[in-house]
Amino acid sequence: xxxxxxxxxxxxxxxxxxxxxxxxxxxxxxxxxxxxxxxxxxxxxxxxxxxxxxxxxxxxxxxxxxxxxxxxxxxxxxxxxxxxxxxxxxxxxxxxxxxxxxxxxxxxxxxxxxxxxxxxxxxxxxxxxxxxxxxxxxxxxxxxxxxxxxxxxxxxxxxxxxxxxxxxxxxxxxxxxxxxxxxxxxxxxxxxxxxxxxxxxxxxxxxxxxxxxxxxxxxxxxxxxxxxxxxxxxxxxxxxxxxxxxxxxxxxxxxxxxxxxxxxxxxxxxxxxxxxxxxxxxxxxxxx
Amino acid sequence: xxxxxxxxxxxxxxxxxxxxxxxxxxxxxxxxxxxxxxxxxxxxxxxxxxxxxxxxxxxxxxxxxxxxxxxxxxxxxxxxxxxxxxxxxxxxxxxxxxxxxxxxxxxxxxxxxxxxxxxxxxxxxxxxxxxxxxxxxxxxxxxxxxxxxxxxxxxxxxxxxxxxxxxxxxxxxxxxxxxxxxxxxxxxxxxxxxxxxxxxxxxxxxxxxxxxxxxxxxxxxxxxxxxxxxxxxxxxxxxxxxxxxxxxxxxxxxxxxxxxxxxxxxxxxxxxxxxxxxxxxxxxxxxx
Numbered sequence: 001x002x003x004x005x006x007x008x009x010x011x012x013x014x015x016x017x018x019x020x021x022x023x024x025x026x027x028x029x030x031x032x033x034x035x036x037x038x039x040x041x042x043x044x045x046x047x048x049x050x051x052x053x054x055x056x057x058x059x060x061x062x063x064x065x066x067x068x069x070x071x072x073x074x075x076x077x078x079x080x081x082x083x084x085x086x087x088x089x090x091x092x093x094x095x096x097x098x099x100x101x102x103x104x105x106x107x108x109x110x111x112x113x114x115x116x117x118x119x120x121x122x123x124x125x126x127x128x129x130x131x132x133x134x135x136x137x138x139x140x141x142x143x144x145x146x147x148x149x150x151x152x153x154x155x156x157x158x159x160x161x162x163x164x165x166x167x168x169x170x171x172x173x174x175x176x177x178x179x180x181x182x183x184x185x186x187x188x189x190x191x192x193x194x195x196x197x198x199x200x201x202x203x204x205x206x207x208x209x210x211x212x213x214x215x216x217x218x219x220x221x222x223x224x225x226x227x228x229x230x231x232x233x234x235x236x237x238x239x240x241x242x243x244x245x246x247x248x249x250x251x252x253x254x255x256x257x258x259x260x261x262x263x264x265x266x267x268x269x270x271x272x273x274x275x276x277x278x279x280x281x282x283x284x285x286x287x288x
Numbered sequence: 289x290x291x292x293x294x295x296x297x298x299x300x301x302x303x304x305x306x307x308x309x310x311x312x313x314x315x316x317x318x319x320x321x322x323x324x325x326x327x328x329x330x331x332x333x334x335x336x337x338x339x340x341x342x343x344x345x346x347x348x349x350x351x352x353x354x355x356x357x358x359x360x361x362x363x364x365x366x367x368x369x370x371x372x373x374x375x376x377x378x379x380x381x382x383x384x385x386x387x388x389x390x391x392x393x394x395x396x397x398x399x400x401x402x403x404x405x406x407x408x409x410x411x412x413x414x415x416x417x418x419x420x421x422x423x424x425x426x427x428x429x430x431x432x433x434x435x436x437x438x439x440x441x442x443x444x445x446x447x448x449x450x451x452x453x454x455x456x457x458x459x460x461x462x463x464x465x466x467x468x469x470x471x472x473x474x475x476x477x478x479x480x481x482x483x484x485x486x487x488x489x490x491x492x493x494x495x496x497x498x499x500x501x502x503x504x505x506x507x508x509x510x511x512x513x514x515x516x517x518x519x520x521x522x523x524x525x526x527x528x529x530x531x532x533x534x535x536x537x538x539x540x541x542x543x544x545x546x547x548x549x550x551x552x553x554x555x556x557x558x559x560x561x562x563x564x565x566x567x568x569x570x571x572x573x574x575x576x
Contacts, residue, residue, distance in 0.1 A: 026440035077397060082390045101370035106440050113431035114427065117424055117428060138404075139404050144402065149398070
């Protein structure tokens with residue numbers, strides 16, 4: 001993962017070059033939000049699933065960078081005062097604290113646009129059909145019935161009691177769909193069979209669900225220092241999580257089960273998929 | 289224009305269907321922002337330039353709707369308290385007043401995602417290469433060196449004195465690039481020659497500049513009632529416009545010159561381009 005993080009960092013740096021123009025402050029804020037941070041879980045998924053089909057990293061690194069731009073935009077907007085109002089992200093001031101609210105809104109907007117643009121560019125794949133599939137799948141994953149819809153449900157759920165299926169759907173939209181797309185993107189880049197794409201999507205879906213529940217557990221157990229973001233904030237905001245629905249022990253067991261299920265989808269890929277199977281274990285064992 | 293507005297309204301309604309899901313409030317806000325309003329100038333440009341190449345309206349209406357979604361998102365975000373802080377848009381409460389700030393931010397985000405998704409879908413063009421070109425050109429038009437960059441420059445310019453070239457670049461980015469893309473999109477859909485695409489881009493660029501200067505003039509001359517948005521707000525916010533740089537009479541004359549120049553780029557297209565040439569006159573004569 002550290003190697004992939006380095007590759008995607010270089011790709012982001014190249015795809016978001018600083019500028020001398022009057023809009024330089026915006027580009028600086030985009031770089032501040034996108035560069036130098038995070039586990040790069042989504043990038044790792046994109047590059048590892050592409051590697052299953054022997055896709056060159058020059059292509060998969062662009063898709064990984066595009067996904068990380070999209071993810072970074074979502075964090076910038078989620079942290080805004082009108083949303084989750086969080087001053088800390090990846091151990092640094094969140095973008096609207098480092099710059100200001102207007103700049104943060106615009107930086108998120110421009111990161112989203114750049115993510116789609118990069119996917120459509122010829123350097124991402126020789127076949128425009130594959131590039132269109134990437135754009136469509138990303139658009140669907142992050143739109144009103146995807147990530148943005150999930151964040152809406154999350155905002156509406158504050159102070160309310162959701163049941164298990166409601167929390168599951170909330171999380172599937174808010175974080176699951178983009179993680180699923182990350183895993184699927186390798187199959188699109190690799191022009192995989194429908195069956196292979198389906199298995200990778202199922203892997204991404206279960207991995208994403210396990211990841212989110214582990215995140216909920218960490219929010220209860222972890223300190224702000226370890227997390228690099230504010231700990232204990234779900235409970236403070238009265239947010240519905242799988243911990244509030246199932247309790248801590250059952251939530252942990254459910255995440256473990258989902259992680260095993262995720263790994264199981266990859267059995268047919270053989271030893272090439274070992275890294276991805278280990279990742280499923282990692283997302284429920286991590287401490288931050 | 290009224291006929292095109294009806295066609296694009298129907299396309300928007302079909303592309304943004306209401307939903308029973310928990311994310312329904314977000315979809316409602318997207319529909320509130322995108323449906324039922326505006327002159328649909330950008331949609332008209334997309335559909336009329338596509339008509340030059342005999343592109344069927346089933347295709348160009350999707351591109352027009354996509355552009356209007358993008359434009360609607362930009363208005364929703366520009367109106368936010370952290371940005372231009374405007375309570376009125378198209379004669380109605382702006383989206384964050386009708387809903388709330390978080391919903392408005394998310395609705396804008398989701399409209400942008402949907403705009404790119406629609407362009408990449410097979411129903412937009414049979415050739416994926418054309419769809420990729422649409423996504424790339426839109427991404428470039430609205431990103432950090434396009435619309436979002438222009439809004440950043442606009443925010444930074446408040447209370448400062450910009451010179452003519454600085455105001456021209458601000459406006460080219462903030463509103464010009466998307467209007468230029470609208471005019472260019474017909475050439476992309478119609479698989480036009482590079483020369484034809486270049487001429488339509490030049491038409492869009494000059495038309496967009498004329499449109500923006502006419503907007504600045506209207507902001508000084510028009511009443512809030514006529515405009516359907518708050519009048520006199522540029523001067524109140526200390527915003528740099530071509531009126532502040534050139535004065536009212538010179539600004540009007542400059543807009544007229546640009547409109548004639550825009551129309552001139554279309555001379556080679558013959559009588560088919562008459563509507564587009566009349567439009568250039570309309571954008572500098574309109575009262576709202």
